[in-house]
Amino acid sequence: MKVFLKVFIIAFICFFLIFNGLVWGFNYYMKDNHVGSGTVVPVIEEGQENLEPDEIDELMKIVNESSRINFVLLGLEGLRSDTIMFVSFDPDIKKIDLISIPRDTYYPRAGYNGIGKKKFNSVYGDHGAIGVKTALSDILLDIPVDYYVTVTYSGAESIINSIGGVPVYISHLMDYEDPYDDPPLKIYFEPGHHVLNGEDGVKFLRYRQATPGSEGVSYADGDLGRIKAQQEFMKSAIKKTLSFRLPSVVTTAFKFVRTDINLQDAVVYATKAIGLEMENVSINVLPGEPKYHGRTSYFVHDIEETRNLLLKIYGYEEDTDN
Template identity: 50%
Template sequence: MKSFLKVFVIAFVCFTLLLGGGVLAFLKMSGESNDPEVEPIQPDDIVVSPGPEGKEVKEKSELEQLVEKSKRINVLLMGLEGTRTDTIVLASFDPKDKKVDLVSIPRDTYYHIKGYDALDQKKINAVYGHSKSKGGGPEGVMQVASNVLKVPIHHYVTLSYKGVEQIVDSLGGVKVTIPFDMDYTDRYDNPPLRIDLKKGTRVLNGKDSVKFLRHRQNNDGSHSEGDLGRIKRQQQFLKAAAKKALSFRLPAVANTAFKFVKTNMELDDIIYYAKSAIGISTDDIETYRLPGKASNTKGASYYIHDPNATEELMVKIYKRGLED
């Protein structure tokens, strides 16, 4: 196993801190904040049709109309493994109705950018490592994710694996149900990795949480669900971490988390979103996975997303607050 970890725990905790009240510690530094104006990254493929006098007029889909009317803020959470994104999650936050929707994007999602033609470069997790002049870095991943999901993305948060243990420990651990005995050894990892977690419900400290989120399969090949299996465990961990974090003394956690977080949010943005998110509960949080299926048809192992089902999912998300 060469992947250092799934940093979903950081993604969730930092999302909670940025949008859920942990940054309220900063309110002492600032007065009331107005609704921040941000320039979101938009999908770059626009359908047009002839309009009056031959002018091209954009045809607005149902999703585009919903986006236009919505006040949702979309934040892309990226857990980094060197120059690749080991975890990609869209956090869509409705400040009016206090709804949070998290869409996990499998790191093996197929996405080909001209000039990056090697098999392993045709995956969404490789975009971060492209040169910035050719659409790499966090902004490049934002653009690609926006194209895949067909919605604008306003901010990004990148997260280093180095803070995982400290952040989880600052929360006092997270209670999860381990679905099966996890038994894995990687002597070639640096440092060598040993995962030995028994089936059952328990509170995991930072070190064991990392192991729980890193697990791909056992030494004997059992429970080899790959990235999709880990997404299921991430989402279980998400709910558990949400329950703990939303009831925790978050300013103390913030002191640890912000050491390992990079974001394009300004302090005024963070304050505004945090204040808007006061009162959110775990019942307001929904988790999803990018629609699609695993495939080996393109010469390597990819996850091929379903554009139509993806658009239907985003319409459902954007309608969620409207239907309550």
């Protein structure tokens, strides 16, 4: 019996060390490999809108009392984040809230004075995914951004294919061509119902405007129109995903993304999301409007309305007794 116990204990320790070594290696190599340089230092400009201290305290109080897990989803086009989404999951009530962040959101940083550098989608190239977490938390009034998830075009293709494509309704002719892209890009979709595979799904998500002279239709409100189309695609993809076993979908997706969520936590969160219904998925856009700074158009977010949206997401109920 003593010999058996000794062998069992030694075998168990060996298994434990090997297993933990594999998990450590997996989690280590899942990190995004673009680190960037320096820390994000936002520029406080003269006349910039600010909240009152009691407004900030009220928001932070309900955030600190919440068990929500927040992360930023980045769809990457080289060193620029072509798609940016804040995703907040409440495991207690099985609810997901998303906020699309326009890529042209005005975000000036100390030491980065070029025109393009004042747009939020340039943060990733300069500071990596960790820097994006810091910058997004700043825009969202210090709401914590716990994790990042980055995915490239090829990764998005694979994930879409893994769930059997995504059904979408396309309301207008999409016709765009860029022979200088690598590889050359051709987007063409007739209006109507489609089930888009990975390659076509990525093309749909990338579409912004028609090629001049073609019969294609550009989004009337530019990048905001593109965001709305991306949100509809995401709703359809989430609905399709919920028909699968969610933990297995997360495990599959891990092959194609880079993230600082470790595998153990991802499976735990996915397990907690089992039973999630589409009516508990809310998709929003960062409040604000396009404005010009000099000769360049940016999207300038509204701080007060951003606070109101975050209060709503975190379930704040105004006291009507007073």
